[in-house]
Structures are given as C-alpha cells and as structure tokens.
Amino acid sequence: xxxxxxxxxxLTPRTNCKECGNPTCMAFAMKVxxxxxxxxxxxxxxxxxxxxxxxxxAPPMKSVKIGAGDAExxxxxxxxxxxxxxxxxxxxxxxxxxxxxxxxxxxPALAKIDYERISERMQxxxxxxxxxxxxxxxxxxxxxxxxxxxxxxxxxxxxxxxAEALALVKGGKAILNGASPENYKEFVEIAKAAGAVLGVAxxxxxxxxxxxxxxxxxxxxxxVLDVGDASxxxxxxxxxxxxxxALKDGDRSFGYPTLVNVKKLSGGCAHTxxxxxxxxxxxYASIVVLNEIGYEQALPLFGLxxxxxxDPQKPMTVEQGNYPINGATEASPxxxxxxxxxxxxxxxxxxxxxxxxxxxxxPDAGGYSVLTAWAAGKLSAGSIARFIKDQEIENKIKxxxxxxxxxxxxxxxxxxxxxxxxxxxxxxxxxxxxxxFLKERYS
Numbered sequence: 162x163x164x165x166x167x168x169x170x171x172l173t174p175r176t177n178c179k180e181c182g183n184p185t186c187m188a189f190a191m192k193v194x195x196x197x198x199x200x201x202x203x204x205x206x207x208x209x210x211x212x213x214x215x216x217x218x219a220p221p222m223k224s225v226k227i228g229a230g231d232a233e234x235x236x237x238x239x240x241x242x243x244x245x246x247x248x249x250x251x252x253x254x255x256x257x258x259x260x261x262x263x264x265x266x267x268x269p270a271l272a273k274i275d276y277e278r279i280s281e282r283m284q285x286x287x288x289x290x291x292x293x294x295x296x297x298x299x300x301x302x303x304x305x306x307x308x309x310x311x312x313x314x315x316x317x318x319x320x321x322x323x324a325e326a327l328a329l330v331k332g333g334k335a336i337l338n339g340a341s342p343e344n345y346k347e348f349v350e351i352a353k354a355a356g357a358v359l360g361v362a363x364x365x366x367x368x369x370x371x372x373x374x375x376x377x378x379x380x381x382x383x384x385v386l387d388v389g390d391a392s393x394x395x396x397x398x399x400x401x402x403x404x405x406x407a408l409k410d411g412d413r414s415f416g417y418p419t420l421v422n423v424k425k426l427s428g429g430c431a432h433t434x435x436x437x438x439x440x441x442x443x444x445y446a447s448i449v450v451l452n453e454i455g456y457e458q459a460l461p462l463f464g465l466x467x468x469x470x471x472d473p474q475k476p477m478t479v480e481q482g483n484y485p486i487n488g489a490t491e492a493s494p495x496x497x498x499x500x501x502x503x504x505x506x507x508x509x510x511x512x513x514x515x516x517x518x519x520x521x522x523x524p525d526a527g528g529y530s531v532l533t534a535w536a537a538g539k540l541s542a543g544s545i546a547r548f549i550k551d552q553e554i555e556n557k558i559k560x561x562x563x564x565x566x567x568x569x570x571x572x573x574x575x576x577x578x579x580x581x582x583x584x585x586x587x588x589x590x591x592x593x594x595x596x597x598f599l600k601e602r603y604s
Contacts, residue, residue, distance in 0.1 A: 228312030256287035261298030292317035418447030476528035542575030
C-alpha cells in the first residue's frame with residue numbers, strides 16, 4: 162500500500178532542508194504522498210531511503226512495457242477504479258488473434274484499420290499468435306506476425322515452441338502468454354532469458370494469485386494476468402476483482418495489467434465479440450484479444466476507448482485550421498464552428514451528407530461548445546478575424562462566403578465590420594438542418 166505523509170516523514174533523512182530549514186521537511190513529504198512531486202527531487206535522500214520508498218510510493222498497479230520501437234506501449238499503472246475519480250493512465254490495447262491457418266489472410270487485413278481521430282492514431286496494436294500444435298507452422302506464423310511491425314503475444318504453453326518463438330522476435334518485448342501453475346518455473350526462465358513479459362493463467366482466481374506469488378518469489382514481476390475463458394461471467398468477475406484487489410485493498414500481487422481473450426468467450430459470434438470488447442474496455446482489460454475486426458467494428462470500439470481513456474476534465478478538441486470536406490477547393494464556401502470534437506464531428510458529418518464542397522474552418526475556442534465558447538469570450542468577432550488572419554485563410558480561399566452557427570447570429574454585425582470583404586451568412590441553429598440549407602444555397 163502507498164505510504165502516508167507521516168510514514169515518508171519518518172523516513173526522510175535528518176538533514177536541514179534548504180527550503181525551510183526544518184530538520185525534516187514535512188511539507189515535501191506530504192507533497193510526495195499526494196503524488197505532486199517525485200521523491201527523487203529531494204537532494205538529501207540517500208540511496209537506502211530511496212530504495213525503501215520507491216516501491217511503496219509506486220502506483221498499486223505496475224506499469225508494464227510491451228513491444229519495441231514504434232510499436233512500444235505501456236499498459237497498467239492505474240490508480241483508480243473510476244475515470245471520474247481521476248484520469249485513467251494507460252489505454253487498453255486491441256489485439257487480433259492469428260494462427261498458421263489464417264495468418265496470410267488476417268494480417269494484411271489489419272492494415273486497412275489505420276486512421277486518425279482527434280490527433281490519436283487508431284489501429285490494432287497487437288497480434289496474438291496462437292499455437293495450434295504444429296511447432297513449425299507456429300514459428301512461421303510468428304515470423305509473419307513480426308513482419309507486420311506490431312507488438313506480439315505468443316499464446317503457447319509448449320516450452321520448446323515458446324523458447325524458439327521468442328528467439329525469432331528477440332528484443333521485441335513480446336508477451337509470452339503460457340505460464341500456468343504447472344509450468345510457471347520453466348516459463349519464468351524462458352521469459353527472463355528473452356526479456357519478455359510473462360502472461361499467467363490459472364483455473365481460478367485463488368490458483369492465479371498463488372501462481373503470481375510464486376513467480377514473484379522467483380524475482381520476476383514483468384507480468385500480465387490472463388483472466389481466463391471458462392465463461393463470460395467468470396472472466397468479468399475475475400477482471401473486476403483483480404483490479405479491486407490491487408487498487409482498493411493494496412494487494413500488489415494482483416497489481417498487474419490483465420488480458421481478456423474475447424475470441425474464446427464469444428462462441429464464434431462476431432457481434433458478441435465486439436460487445437464483449439466494449440464491456441472489457443470499460444472494466445478492466447489492459448489487452449483485449451479479438452478473432453478479427455473490420456473497419457465498421459473498429460470505429461465505434463476505438464471511439465469508445467478514446468472517450469474512456471481521456472481526461473474527463475479536459476474536453477477533446479480538434480486542431481485549429483481549415484478542413485476541406487467533399488473535395489472543397491479555394492472556390493468553395495466556408496463554414497465555421499468550434500474546436501470541441503463532438504461539435505466538429507456532428508457538423509462535418511452533416512456537411513458530408515449534403516455533398517456540397519465546403520471548407521470547414523475551426524478556430525481555437527478552448528474546447529467549448531458554440532454557446533459556451535461565445536459566453537466565455539472564446540468565440541467572438543475578434544477571435545474569428547484573428548484566426549482568419551493567422552491561418553492566412555484569405556490567401557488560400559477565394560470564395561468569401563462565411564457561414565457561422567445560427568446560435569451566435571449576434572456576431573454577424575461585428576464580423577461584417579471586422580471582415581468587410583466577407584459575406585457573413587447565418588446558418589441554421591441545428592446541425593440537422595445543414596443538409597437542406599447547403600443544398601438549397603449551393604446546388
């Protein structure tokens with residue numbers, strides 16, 4: 162469990178603090194306890210004191226790095242059960258399972274799911290390579306998966322196949338998902354030798370806990386906990402109880418990221434798979450393994466993940482600038498809205514539906530909605546005029562029609578004064594009316 166301020170105070174060296182002159186700096190100790198400063202910032206801390214405090218002040222869930230290079234990710238490190246308490250730390254990762262039979266078909270299809278949404282890249286981050294009994298075929302599948310440039314999970318309980326597969330991807334920080342109460346000693350040695358993360362599974366939660374404790378006694382803590390696939394109910398209960406044990410009870414033996422294989426839980430139903438992936442994105446999988454995923458399923462799943470793993474106190478925004486829609490050119494009219502991501506997606510979607518080429522202008526409005534930005538002074542005639550000047554819109558676009566949201570029609574007069582060369586047009590109050598409005602005006 163994390164130390165309280167008084168505990169840190171007791172371990173602080175008996176040296177006068179340069180800041181306050183006290184024999185021990187209680188203020189600094191309390192800041193460390195609150196997580197606002199790092200204990201290493203104290204110049205008087207000895208190596209022994211740092212070692213004593215290091216693990217105690219670490220998050221109750223260990224952060225684990227997987228993959229390498231551009232495909233390196235951090236999972237775990239969570240400190241709260243609910244995102245309204247505090248922002249979640251590490252987004253969960255999506256994996257797709259392949260084996261020797263379907264690797265040639267599945268791996269190229271993953272390249273189609275690669276797009277950007279609100280400055281975040283959306284793609285399948287991990288390939289889960291499944292051992293189906295033929296070691297030679299498994300190793301070939303591992304080579305193909307490694308060539309995809311993604312992080313890897315090697316789902317294999319055969320020690321010989323595991324060691325040879327890790328040798329093929331040495332330095333890639335793969336997850337070796339195959340340790341169990343029966344083979345954990347051998348698999349710890351294999352994982353240690355390859356520098357891999359070890360996936361641990363067991364028939365039930367008690368056996369999993371005992372196995373993790375035994376692995377920790379072997380001085381290995383680069384772990385991911387597989388919650389099992391006996392049933393949806395059991396997998397969900399295990400996932401929640403593991404997180405609660407670590408975060409609520411301070412039991413660090415369950416303070417590791419979790420893996421949920423919804424491919425095995427879904428019974429072969431693609432719709433059930435996506436539903437379960439959504440469920441475990443919320444509670445509390447660090448890695449979700451799917452059988453396959455198409456663009457139609459990826460878009461809502463990644464959107465949900467982005468909503469969950471962002472700061473609830475900080476609105477998602479799009480970058481300011483000009484967004485040409487429907488093949489808009491310099492001769493196309495302009496529409497303006499705020500940088501609040503939800504507003505942007507609604508407005509851009511309606512413009513796309515209209516089929517009218519339009520330049521959608523997005524100024525910096527503080528991430529607020531239209532009316533809130535106007536009330537806060539973030540969306541005004543002056544700020545819009547500055548945006549058009551700073552972005553050199555007049556040099557890039559010849560059309561001088563500028564549509565503004567109907568809810569801030571009050572800005573029309575001021576904008577006509579600030580932008581005398583522009584034709585200021587008040588658009589409808591509601592986005593749903595944009596399609597008809599644009600078609601009637603520009604068709």
